[in-house]
Amino acid sequence: MSALINALSTRELAEIDDEISHAPYRSAVAIDALKIVQAHRGWVSDESIKALATYLEMSAAELDSIATFYNLIYRRPVGDKVILFCDSVSCWIRGCAKLEQHIGDRLGIKRGETTADNRYTLLPVPCLGACDKAPVMMVGDDLHENLTADSIDAILADDSTSRGEHD
Amino acid sequence: MPTIYIDGQAHEVSEGDNLLQAALGLGLDLPYFCWHPAMGSIGACRQCAVLQYQDEDDTRGRIVMGCMTPVTEGARFSLAADRAQAFREDIIESLMLNHPHDCPVCAEGGECHLQDMTVMVGHRDREYQGRKNTHRNQHLGPLIHHEMNRCITCYRCTRYYRDYAGGTDLAAMASHDHVYFGRHEEGVLESEFAGNLVEVCPTGVFTDKSLVHDYTRKWDLQSAPSVCTACSVGCNIMPGERYGKLKRIHNRFNHDVNGYFLCDRGRFGGHFVNSEDRIPAVGKRDGDGRFSAVDADSAVSSIAALLRQGKTIGIGSPRSSVEANYLLRELVGAENYCTGMSAQEGALVQHALQQLEQSQALVPSIRAMESADAVLVLGEDVTNTAPRIALALRQSVRNKAYAMAADLRLEAWQDAAIRNLAQDQRSPLSVLSVAATRLDDVASHTAQLCPDDIARVGFAIAAELEGALPAVDLGAELAELAKTIADTLRSADIPLVVSGTGCGHSGILDASAAIARALTGPDRPAQLSFCLAECNSLGAALVADGAGMGLEEVLELAAQDGIDNLLILENDLFRRTSCSKADSLFQAAGNVVLLDTLTTPTCDNADWVLPTSSFAETEGTLISQEGRAQRHFPVFNSVAPIRENWRWLLDIGHCAEVATCKSMVHFDDVTTSCANTIKTLFGICAAAPAASSVPAADKVPRQTHRFSGRTAMRANISVHEPRQPTDEESPLSFTMEGHSAEHNGALLPYVWSPGWNSNQSLHKYQSAVGGALQGGTAGTRLIEPGDIDAAQESSGSTAPALNAGEYRLVPLYRIFGSEEMSVRAPAVAQLCRPAGLEMPASVAAELGVSNGDGVTLTATTGNVDLEVTINDSLAANCVGYSHGVSGTGGLVPGSATKLCRAENWQRAPELIGTDRGATTA
Amino acid sequence: MTDRGLTHPLTRNVHQDKRVTDLAAYEANGGYRGLRKAVEMTPADCLQVVKDSNLRGRGGAGFPTGMKWSFVPMDNAPPGHKYLIANADEMEPGTFKDRLLMECDPHQLVEGMICSAYTIQADIAYIFLRGEYIKSAQTLSDALREAYAAGYLGKNILGTDYSLELYLHTSAGRYICGEETALISSLEGKRANPRAKPPFPQVSGLWGRPTIVNNVETLCNICHILDRGADWFQQLGHGEDAGTKMYGVSGNVVNPGCWELPIGTTVREILEEHAGGMLPGYKMRGFLPGGGSTDFLTEEHLDLAMDYSTIGKAGSRMGTGTMIILDDQTCPVGMVKNLIEFFAHESCGFCTPCRDGLPWTRDVLEEIEAGRGREEDMGILNHQVAFIGAIGNTHCALAPGAMEPLQSALKYFPEDFERHIAGQSCPYCDAG
């Protein structure tokens, strides 16, 4: 059991403990804890599920049940950065489908896939709440608005000099 | 009783019901999936939709879910309205979009609730042209087969498994139309009650693996009302047979006992009936020590001749029926009858019986236990000794939630709402045990103590409750615990004390009785329940009628004057005493006659072996730990020369001209004679109707009216169909024709109703949905609260003191392993592990051993080597052995033992077939 | 400055450059005045003011806020926590109003929440924030830190007996989390399955305790109502509804955006004056008045007032008040398919019509859009609308909402569907 908990870093544990400190019981922070682990590792592996479940005093099945419910918990490895590409209605009206094609062509991947160099994973995301600036996408934590093929090229070119976000 | 209107008709319905329940209760067919009578409503499947009208003038109405709509005075509904019907058809159509068309190869086919509901709503043509979602299945262990493609996402499985039974390793994964019910990763389902998924799932996602591998459709199964013999609870079961083989065991509803659910030992353990270890012939040992088959009748007369000369001791059996034990007693004389239990065990059962008979507390049924609002479990690992009770106690802790719900005027069937409301608030459940138990997760107070301390804390609780009792000197911590537990019990409306013979400690029984006595008041029905070791422990003790030797006494007798004949009824003495003792007994006895079903080490020591029918092939009365006499009936006839235990004994009795046997011909004669001879068993005749109670033409058929292939089944032998066997011993027949069993709850062989092929047809047999059977509840209670309840002297401490270097030896139980017969079912055997000794890490360190090493245990009866398992939850100074598992027969619960590292111990190879947690006892 | 506060209370601190209003700037512009007034009053008085203000929930359903709060057990409440939750999950397609409020003026939400929590005497509050709103998470945590430091949050707020803890929870992403009971499930760390009502969250919500869930915009109004009074708020609105409303327009318009306007402003004014009308070369064919789960309206409805009952009577819902414009070069079938795809994916999977019915509907639309439509498909679509679309047929309101654009598209644009099927292709494909 302690070996499993050791699978979580001290930083992760500290952040999780902070959530637990104001929760009525440990498993109540399941979602926060999954997000914390993901923030550090990029995704949530089977091992992380087991370690977290033990730490939160719940079963791996119960935790996995929660993890697999939510869109933003990745149960499979993703690239250094996730591109959340909005494909909802306003962006669609403003031509996002063609732009998605453009990104895909540029990076050589389709939605759900990760680039060969493991730099990007392209995922569709429901309406990002920036419809007046459609089409939009997020690259990592950054929101990019009023996308065009050119601006996408610029964003990707720019981004390739920055590093990934998780440890 | 509110009056509601359904399609213009006025109906009186029960207050607090929902419309679905009410409609089903009125005999109206309203389809449903996610609702379950024992689990309430969540409104997920939307199948039970009806129209509800505002008032008389409302002609349009709106769709509501029957299961989520309370019946209130004057409420108006329509089931028949076109809109409601169309909606229900749309639901089925939606559920069918992804459902495979595999009914012909599906184990659920023919008893599939989804099939029934599909036909009921009239859905036939599907417009959907797209592809079906498919899933990967998981290996869930040897008991349950997983076929996720058939899932209709009703959430019943996880609601049952997790919410009802407390299992944590099965959950709903993913979302939208990808929802998947499974484990985090493949592996054996952990819950001891997983088998109920087979009946809870309305389609074929979770099916009985044994049945899948050796398949028969429900309508081709021959069944009879039966009783589980795998523990003392006596759950009612419906075994199904074809081709002379037991195919599966399903739950048989008993409102007061098992309700809708069984444990896995009971559901899957019965397959020992098909074992290759069945004794096939009558055997007589020759001079060279080998058995040869002999003719049954000549064996009977030879054995009868033996009985007439010399002294015969009869060793009965707590796993045999009352009738068989009684006949044995009559054959050898009451003074020569041994209950077949060890002296310690026999004394404990006798003691328990006495306490129950005298107590003013109610000996509760399982259902009554569910209503308890504070529970104390004293020294019993209920999950592993009487599993169905553990499931009931899990429900009892919800009474707090129901009380909170009542304050908000939420009906009890509002399942999700009540769980959300109560969150983790539960009625108190205190568990004092020698090691952590599987109920601890819902317990309010737990402590792991040695048996003596459990008894002492028990007495301290009694003293807290009743000032007149002598105070018990405990440490501050335990005194505080005793006080806290006493408080929970004192403030309860229905307090319950559950204990038993599991620890082998009479003080624990006394303490439990003392607490129950202290709790019982004029307006408070305290409950007291004892778990016993075997399905007829109580019956065997009652047959002994206050006398009855223990095995050790037989040994003494043998040692003193020798015994001419030993007549052993279905008992393996090597499980009950050490090899050396058993060996010496066999040496001392002149002739050993054994009646049994499966080969056992005792077989190897018998001179005569008579093969007996299994529980599935004979009738018998068993007395459960509740004191409920219940009759099981043969599902099928065993093949000659195998005979029913009672018939062998009666045949011998006739031949030996035993006086009481003379007047007995039929099984019912034995029951009646027993009832008339032994006062406390007077009630057993009422356990089920006698064969003579129905005319031959009105017998209850064991076969469904769709039973097929009766001729074809044996066409390879002969194309002439033989006459169906007649059953002269019971009110049931081996045919398809006859009278349905609606009039008698004890005779229900299967449930079926037009349009309701699945087990959901049960409601057609119930007086109210979820309520008792119309034909009455099976069985009859023999023990009702006594009127004198004198405080009893009890020492509390019975165990010998520990010397330096000694440990207290405590029994640990395993649901799969501790019971003799169920472990011989192949699927269950896969889940069994060899006997072991569990100890805290500190003890292991002292001995220099770790998991998988061996230790030598010094017992009075010789040394035993056992495998070490670290279990840090064990009480201080205690080490626990796997009770009932082969190799532990001579170990005495509570004794002091010395341990050392076993030399020459071979570590077992890694077990790959199962990953069942190694620390669960 | 003050003038703007009187007429545009919600956006008085929203600047052209979208900079964040920090505590100092917020206080300088009258911030936390509402709270100061509130704690001078009894909770019952505060509730009365909110009731009198006629404020209706801005989350989409328009339920009167004061009435909702009045179901919370007060004086004889059983002991234990009470909770207030800001619904900041904003995932309704085409909706982008709460983001603006939180990114630009986070203290307004914080103050609104403290006032609201005080009124219902909640001792713990949460902001349930959409996971993708990274900037909002930043502005809100900064604001919370400032508010705690300044004594607006924590123990004995402004020296009174009243204490409140306010936490920020960021979601792991699912549209259904916006549904208030699903939100509660999610906040408890569970799968976000909605819960049946009754019991209502007001009596049994988060962790089984009395709970109020309100939309961000709703809560932002509270401090102003308590500051300036119910009458002031009432007369802000144009029609029978009170206050201002964050209206927005997206689609092929000249100036898509989000504006605070008197509630009851006409569609035409919003579209033509504030959004600048259609882009050159585009004509409007219809619009979803308040997000992706509202029915289409068309040109004939342009002069309607955007308030709850007017839009309701026209056969749609005001929803979130953020309009999505369908133009003449965009395929209505494609648009509806896009929406249904979203809803099918975001279904929680609990109840049958939504879980299994939406994917089927999506498939049919996909086939039609791809030029493989069949005559029968129209029947299937109409049937699915009736089956999935009625309130009460499903466990929660997601599925009926999902069906609104389809049902109205079938009503207003039937010829588009028929052309797809007859021509076995999408007539807009080349244009789109």
Ligand SMILES: Cc1cc2nc3c(=O)[nH]c(=O)nc-3n(C[C@H](O)[C@H](O)[C@H](O)COP(=O)(O)O)c2cc1C
């Ligand atoms: C599927 C679904 C999604 C919803 N999403 C949101 C949301 O993102 N934000 C929101 O404020 N309300 C949302 N709601 C409405 C909420 O359930 C709830 O009515 C609202 O938060 C109440 O706040 P109000 O009374 O202030 O409007 C949603 C409702 C449904 C059925």
Ligand code: SF4
């Ligand atoms: S309508 Fe049903 S399946 Fe859909 S989101 Fe609501 S509860 Fe879940």
Ligand code: FES
């Ligand atoms: S049985 Fe009523 S909704 Fe499932």
